[in-house]
Amino acid sequence: MKLKMMYSFLNSDLSIIEKELEETIHADSPLLRQASLHLLQAGGKRIRPVFVLLAGKFGNYDINVTKNIAMALELIHTASLVHDDVIDDAELRRGRPTIKAKWDNRIAMYTGDYIFARSLELITNIENPLAHQILSNTIVEVCIGEIEQIKDKYRFDQNIKDYFRRIKRKTALLIAVSLQLGAISAGVEERIHRKLFQFGYYVGMSFQITDDILDFTGTEKELGKPAGGDLLQGNLTLPVFFAMEDANIRTKIVRVHEDMPRSEIDEIISLIKNSSAIERSVQISDRYLDKAISLLDELPDNRANKTLKEIARYIGKRKF
């Protein structure tokens, strides 16, 4: 089953969100509007809004309340992508030129700031102080994660724990919080919204590990950018840590640098793909998914629960 089919019962609510997202980033400045829309219209999976809405279904679901959380989280995610592209010097994102490629790094920085600021406006519609605290703490953690990622680039002596801490901050937390805040916005009790947070954390870890695997195994067409980009940019991901256990491969990996010729980086990608690194990474990703799915048994058995289970299973099998 395709991902979108799993949550087709949310379609009308998701279109409201889609429409209002575009309205939200209207700006007096044509440049800003153009740059913001550029990324937003490129699509993306909108998986965070989906999680927000599904979590809301565990309580007194009201789209007019919960949509603010859904949009805010999608905008925060989008803003962080814009700043990520500056950091990574990326040329392509979702198969289209990045803002920094199409305009420049400075425009990209303020477009990110602007999208982020718009998300704050939406959050003011949420009256629950706990929601504000959770969200602001999360944003702090995401920022710390981003800085750590810069610091750890091309640092080949780092620990596999550094990797897990990084992807927690970079990805898993925001997904966990999507579920938790979706639930809180619908008045879900603490015992339940904490479990939804935990589910989101596990799914987010698996999601990022899968992303990191696909960066090696995906084709340029599937990825919307050439394979091996993470490694070339000095971002060490789970397959790299496993591959480096082989002294021979390690010797080659530690020589990776930004301007390495394509033929050399392609050779290293082949070595990693032909080692056990990919399979072992898949196992770790699956373990997180199993934990996520088990947790769902402790939550009320409803349609949202069933959908979360299907999405979690899908994430484990996705090819791009």
Add this chain to the structure above:
Amino acid sequence: MKLKMMYSFLNSDLSIIEKELEETIHADSPLLRQASLHLLQAGGKRIRPVFVLLAGKFGNYDINVTKNIAMALELIHTASLVHDDVIDDAELRRGRPTIKAKWDNRIAMYTGDYIFARSLELITNIENPLAHQILSNTIVEVCIGEIEQIKDKYRFDQNIKDYFRRIKRKTALLIAVSLQLGAISAGVEERIHRKLFQFGYYVGMSFQITDDILDFTGTEKELGKPAGGDLLQGNLTLPVFFAMEDANIRTKIVRVHEDMPRSEIDEIISLIKNSSAIERSVQISDRYLDKAISLLDELPDNRANKTLKEIARYIGKRKF
């Protein structure tokens, strides 16, 4: 009288803020802590916290509530300086190397994001929804202002209205909001906190115009950076608009570019200083100050009111 003497009765509260500001930006990441402290410790006038506290004095002043607003606004200001320095490619700020000069642009971007995120955490301590709305709207406007500033660089056909709109967004709004939110945090009634906003807006306009004048008339020692930096970076300020009314000076100004030799830019600075542009700019600045001071007559006559008047007068005369 020196600026600091005017509000010495706030000293103990300002030290609380100073101490907690440093504690707030503690981070697990040593790089992030170092980069954030670097700018924060360089000082700055802390004029926003002073305005916040003074406005709080118009209501039921409680330092434990109002300090959160004061710190949040100082951090938002600091974060915007960090991102400004990226945009302006500035090497010096407050007489010290900028974060982007000491580390790099990418660290500067995320340090800004991080400081900003910390400010959001503080804001969660404020329970008034109106305060959140005002603040998030302001941040959106500040971001739009920043983008407009990039767009307008070296655009010599722009209008003087573009300049006023830019400095409103860049400076005046945040000062106006400092006063308004300080008042709101102390339960001040709407009629009063709106007037305090307006006072802050006038003072902020004057403050930025004075800054823009000093960029021409100040010495390198006073400014902590070489004079004429704004023009060299393509930021057209009030004296430039007035100077360009002279066709002869205009011809030279429109040739300004980033890599213009120092001798040429120095010549243009001299021409501007010897024209009536500076004096006319001072007059505009003074007019804003007069409006600000008149407004104070409509507010309760207390010590804070008296201090605001002294600060406004000081701002009109400051040399750096």
